[in-house]
Each structure stands twice: as structure tokens, then as C-alpha cells.
Amino acid sequence: MRRAPQVAYDNPGTAADNMRTTDQLDLFNGAPDRYEWKLVGKREVYVPYNSYRLQDPRLKNKDIVTPLHMNPEHLRYELHRVWVVEATLGPGERHIYKKRVFYIDEDSWSALVVDQYDNRDQLWRVSEGHVMNFYNVPLTWTSAEVHTDLQAGRYLVMGLFNESRPHNFNLKRTEADFTADALRVEGVR
Numbered sequence: 001m002r003r004a005p006q007v008a009y010d011n012p013g014t015a016a017d018n019m020r021t022t023d024q025l026d027l028f029n030g031a032p033d034r035y036e037w038k039l040v041g042k043r044e045v046y047v048p049y050n051s052y053r054l055q056d057p058r059l060k061n062k063d064i065v066t067p068l069h070m071n072p073e074h075l076r077y078e079l080h081r082v083w084v085v086e087a088t089l090g091p092g093e094r095h096i097y098k099k100r101v102f103y104i105d106e107d108s109w110s111a112l113v114v115d116q117y118d119n120r121d122q123l124w125r126v127s128e129g130h131v132m133n134f135y136n137v138p139l140t141w142t143s144a145e146v147h148t149d150l151q152a153g154r155y156l157v158m159g160l161f162n163e164s165r166p167h168n169f170n171l172k173r174t175e176a177d178f179t180a181d182a183l184r185v186e187g188v189r
Contacts, residue, residue, distance in 0.1 A: 007022050008022055008023065008030055008031065009021065009022060009023050009030065009031070009034060009095060010022070010023065010094075010095045010096045010097070013025060016147075016156055016158070017156065019147050019149060019154060019155070019156035020125075020127070020147045020156060021095075021096065021097075024114075024127060024147065026111070026129070026142070026145065027102075027111035027112075027114050027127050027129050027145065028100075028102065028111055028114065032087070033090075034089060034090060034093040034094070034095050035087035035088060035089060035090060035093070035095075035100070036087070036088050036089075036090050037085060037086070037087050038085070038086045038087075038088070039083065039084075039085055040084040040085065040086050040101075041083075041084055042081055042082070042083055042084070042106065043081070043082060043084050043103075044079055044080065044081050044082075045079070045080070045082055045103060045113075046077045046078065046079055046080075047077060047078065047080050047082060047103060047105070047112040047113055047128075048075065048076065048077055048112060048113070048128050048129065048130040048131065049076065049077065049078035049080055049105075049112070049131060050076055050078060050131075050132055050133075051075070051076050051130035051131060051132050051142075051143045051144065052076075052132050052143065053074045053075075053076060054074060054075075054130055054132075054143040054144045054160060054162065055132070055143040055160075055161055055162050055166075056074075056162055057162050057163070059074060059162050060162075060163060061160055061162070061163055064144075064157070064160065064162070065157050065160075068153065068155075069148070069155060070144075070146060070155075070157065075130070076130075080105065080106075080112075081106045082103040082104055082105055082106060082112060082113075083102075083103075083104045083106055084101065084102070084103060084104075085101070085102040085104060086099065086100070086101050086102075087099065087100040087101075087102065096118070097116040097117060097118070097124070097125075098117050098118060098119045098121065099116075099117040099121070100114055100115065100116050100117070101114065101115040101117075102114050105131070105140075107140075108131065108140035110129060110131050110140050110141070110142075111129055112128065112129050112131060113126065113127065113128050113129075114126070114127040118151075122151075123150060124149065124150060124151055125147060125148060125149050125150065126147075126148045126150065127145070127146065127147045127148075128145070128146045128148075129142045129145055130142055130143050130144045130145070130146065131143070134167070134169070136169075137169045139169070142159055143159070143160070143161075144157055144158070144159050144160050145157070145158045145159045146158075
């Protein structure tokens with residue numbers, strides 16, 4: 001086992017073909033210290049919501065993931081109240097996104113949409129968290145996470161589980177599961 005290099009901020013996301021940064025996992029994940037944050041206010045916008053169809057085991061990934069964009073036949077958007085939060089790169093800080101605008105669900109506090117701007121103040125990428133309720137947990141989480149690069153005309157879909165086993169939210173772990181030996185056994189080359 002080896003220590004990974006710094007995996008944070010705008011380093012390319014793992015297995016993402018440079019379509020998202022490390023801190024874009026789950027739409028935002030990591031330290032907020034490189035940005036100045038501002039609560040813009042509450043607004044009603046159309047956002048991905050109650051996206052149960054994306055985890056339907058009768059659908060295949062090829063039915064959902066189509067050229068240029070996800071198949072709209074399987075997507076669901078809803079007019080919903082969200083908090084708008086703006087993150088602007090702080091003075092002297094570095095990140096590939098100069099500004100990010102988050103649309104956060106007022107009910108679950110899940111990030112639903114994030115607009116990412118480049119250093120020219122142009123909208124570069126849009127990320128969507130297609131959320132649904134996992135009533136058995138209870139938890140609101142994504143049935144798919146989508147990152148679209150508007151300038152390159154490409155997109156990345158993560159987290160679809162319609163063709164795989166459902167998430168195991170009851171998995172129990174102990175400290176022994178995180179020893180170097182245990183991680184080495186679980187690792188894949």
C-alpha cells in the first residue's frame with residue numbers, strides 16, 4: 001500500500017476522464033477554503049428531483065446514457081424551491097473554476113445543480129444530482145450524478161446502479177477493515 005498524492009480541490013477526479021474535479025464528487029466534496037461563499041437567496045427553479053426511474057432495473061445503461069446527453073425520456077425535473085449559494089475564488093487562491101453557483105434543495109439540503117465558470121467568466125460545466133428518497137434508510141441521495149462540459153460537448157454519468165446491486169446501507173465496518181493489510185487484500189491493480 002502506498003500513500004496517494006494529494007487528492008483534493010481541482011485535481012482530476014478518479015476514473016472521470018478529466019470531466020470533473022476531485023471536489024466535485026457528490027457535486028461538492030472537500031474543503032471550502034479556496035472560495036468566498038455568499039448566500040444569494042431562495043428561488044424556484046426546475047431541478048432534477050424524485051429520479052426513481054434512473055434506478056429501475058428494467059432499464060439498461062444504454063437506454064439512459066445516449067450520445068450528447070442523457071435520454072430525457074427517463075429524467076424527471078420538478079419546479080422546486082432551492083437556496084442559491086455562490087462561491088467565488090478567493091484572492092490568491094487557485095482552482096480551475098473561478099466561480100460556482102450551487103442550487104441546494106431547501107428540504108434535503110442536497111446540492112441539485114451546480115454551474116461552474118471558467119477564468120473568462122464563461123459557463124463551462126453544469127453538474128446535476130438526480131436525487132431520490134431511499135425510504136428504507138432514510139436518506140435523500142443521487143440515483144445518478146451528471147457532469148456536462150458545455151465547451152467540449154461531453155458529459156460524464158456516475159452512480160447509476162440500475163444494472164448492479166442496490167446500495168448496501170447496512171454494511172458494518174470495524175477499525176480492522178482499514179489497516180494496511182486489510183486494504184491491501186481489498187485493493188485491485
